Amino acid sequence: MTGYVRASEIAKLPVVTLGGEDVAQVKDIVFDAAHGGVRCFTLSGRGVFSGPLRRELLWSRVHALGPDAVMVRDENALADDDQTARDATASGGGNVIGARVMTEGGTSLGKIVDVIIDSGRKPAVAGYEVEPEGHGRHRVLLPVINPVAISGEMVLVPDVTAEFTAGDLAGFSAAVHGLRTRLEQEA
Secondary structure (H helix, E strand, O other), X not given: OOOEEEHHHHOOOEEEEOOOOEEEEEEEEEEEOOOOEEEEEEEEOOOOXXXXXXXXXXXXHOOEEOOOOEEEOOHHHEEOOOHHHHHHHHOOXXXXXXXXXXXXXXXXXXXXXXXXXXXXXXXXXXXXXXEOOOOOOOOEEEEOOOOOEEOOOEEEEOHHHHXXXXXXXXXXXXXXXXXXXXXXXXX
């Protein structure tokens, strides 16, 4: 469970037990705004007429995250109530899609269209897919390490962040490493 993945690629994935039972579908990802991590997945039922489930899947109960499914040991991995999701929303764990990314110096880097997640043992928001203003549909991946501030309308990042972008997930690792190194040097 390592590597980078877009949040939009996780949404709608089936949740499958190790025994092969299809138990749910990922509806949304609930982020921990204070720590930049993933709290849980909200779930929906499987099928055309299935609606949201009043259950959640805590990240700690995910066995594996693959390109085609989220694996859990068994159906007991699903919590009976989505209290964690409600708590996250109440504590500022809102949606950043559509928010603007600005540097501390006031430079607009664009609008967030997706979230990039480091899917390691402790998943965290590693950056954002951003559509720069005035560039049409051209998008870049922007690593975000220790953002200055996050709200539903804006993410404020250090000025140096603008120097480290990638065109795809394959190059994103190098951008993250470069930004991390530069921030450490400046500290």
